[in-house]
Amino acid sequence: MKITVKLFAIGRDLVGKNEVDLTLPDNAVVQQALDQLNTEYPKFRELTTYMIAVNMEYADKSTRLNDGDELAIIPPVSGG
Numbered sequence: 001m002k003i004t005v006k007l008f009a010i011g012r013d014l015v016g017k018n019e020v021d022l023t024l025p026d027n028a029v030v031q032q033a034l035d036q037l038n039t040e041y042p043k044f045r046e047l048t049t050y051m052i053a054v055n056m057e058y059a060d061k062s063t064r065l066n067d068g069d070e071l072a073i074i075p076p077v078s079g080g
Contacts, residue, residue: 001026001067003033011050011073014043024065030054031061033071050075 005020012018015037022036030052037044052059053072065071 003069006072015041
């Protein structure tokens with residue numbers, strides 16, 4: 001199955017793209033997508049704190065993914 005990973009702020013900077021497409025086995029979970037990101041984009045490992053959303057709903061690493069899903073990696077926001 002294929003999913004799209006949306007990256008923001010420092011995540012985008014580490015990977016060098018706003019989004020990437022991943023091919024995962026059927027019945028994959030978010031953790032498998034994160035593992036693949038870490039393998040294909042080793043600098044992504046520098047991002048240690050982030051929230052996860054699947055299809056615009058907050059999710060966790062055990063959330064099952066489906067073909068065509070959108071996985072968003074949301075780093076912490078700072079500002080003043």
